[in-house]
Amino acid sequence: MRLLFLGDVMGRSGRAAIRERLPRLREDWGLDFVVVNGENATNGVGLSGEHAKLLLEAGADCVTLGDHAFDQKDMLQFIETEPRVIRPVNYAKTAPGKGARVFEATRGRKVLVAQVLGQVFMKRAFDDPFSQIETVLKAHPLGGAVQAAIVDVHCEATSEKMAMGHWCDGRASLVVGTHTHVPTGDAQILPKGTAYLTDAGMCGDYLSVIGMDPAEPMRRFVTGMGKTRFTPALGEATLSGVYVESDDRTGRATRVEMVRLGGRLLQSAP
Numbered sequence: 001m002r003l004l005f006l007g008d009v010m011g012r013s014g015r016a017a018i019r020e021r022l023p024r025l026r027e028d029w030g031l032d033f034v035v036v037n038g039e040n041a042t043n044g045v046g047l048s049g050e051h052a053k054l055l056l057e058a059g060a061d062c063v064t065l066g067d068h069a070f071d072q073k074d075m076l077q078f079i080e081t082e083p084r085v086i087r088p089v090n091y092a093k094t095a096p097g098k099g100a101r102v103f104e105a106t107r108g109r110k111v112l113v114a115q116v117l118g119q120v121f122m123k124r125a126f127d128d129p130f131s132q133i134e135t136v137l138k139a140h141p142l143g144g145a146v147q148a149a150i151v152d153v154h155c156e157a158t159s160e161k162m163a164m165g166h167w168c169d170g171r172a173s174l175v176v177g178t179h180t181h182v183p184t185g186d187a188q189i190l191p192k193g194t195a196y197l198t199d200a201g202m203c204g205d206y207l208s209v210i211g212m213d214p215a216e217p218m219r220r221f222v223t224g225m226g227k228t229r230f231t232p233a234l235g236e237a238t239l240s241g242v243y244v245e246s247d248d249r250t251g252r253a254t255r256v257e258m259v260r261l262g263g264r265l266l267q268s269a270p
């Protein structure tokens with residue numbers, strides 16, 4: 001299968017890049033399944049129902065969230081009505097929605113998508129991500145119940161994401177990090193067949209501080225005194241993520257490529 005994962009969509013410029021580029025990419029690259037992380041698509045904080053619809057209409061088969069899952073309050077209800085949006089599996093036990101779901105890709109093939117939050121340097125202590133993802137993967141064996149499995153590891157520490165890659169090796173087609181908004185250059189296929197990338201990067205304006213207009217973050221870093229809210233930077237976004245080809249029989253990755261399209265970053269495409 002041909003899979004595409006795009007990292008955190010950041011505000012208006014990120015949404016515009018998805019809307020303008022994703023429909024063409026689906027065609028040109030013959031994509032079978034597309035996952036987009038939407039946790040910052042609405043003004044940089046959370047995802048509204050309206051913007052979730054926009055990402056889905058542009059060609060996302062599944063939208064994942066993150067620690068900002070419910071910053072837009074309407075998502076508390078919207079996620080119960082839209083099964084294509086998933087939140088982290090180890091979010092609060094009482095959180096609405098689901099953290100993992102099996103989707104149908106082209107030609108009836110089954111794709112598991114799961115999202116999990118890390119614990120290191122995160123604002124809140126979330127439940128153990130390793131045992132939680134273990135339960136999900138055991139229930140959906142690769143090459144058995146599902147033809148492909150995608151794990152979105154939403155966390156701050158590169159070490160924790162790498163550990164999750166090893167933990168899932170051979171049991172997922174792709175393990176990819178989100179949340180830090182800066183793409184890493186370590187795309188690879190792990191020994192047992194899992195494609196891995198520590199961070200997908202964001203779909204946002206990279207002339208920024210992780211997607212935000214630099215003025216206020218700079219003020220806070222330099223003087224320690226904040227003055228206003230963060231607002232997303234509005235220059236042209238780079239679509240950023242990872243492309244994977246997988247074997248339907250085993251679910252394992254056969255090819256992995258970095259994706260960076262448009263905007264300021266060095267371009268990369270399969």
Ligand SMILES: [Fe+2]
Pocket residue numbers: 039066067068154178179
């Ligand atoms: Fe996040």
Ligand SMILES: [Fe+2]
Pocket residue numbers: 008039040066178179180181
């Ligand atoms: Fe994010």
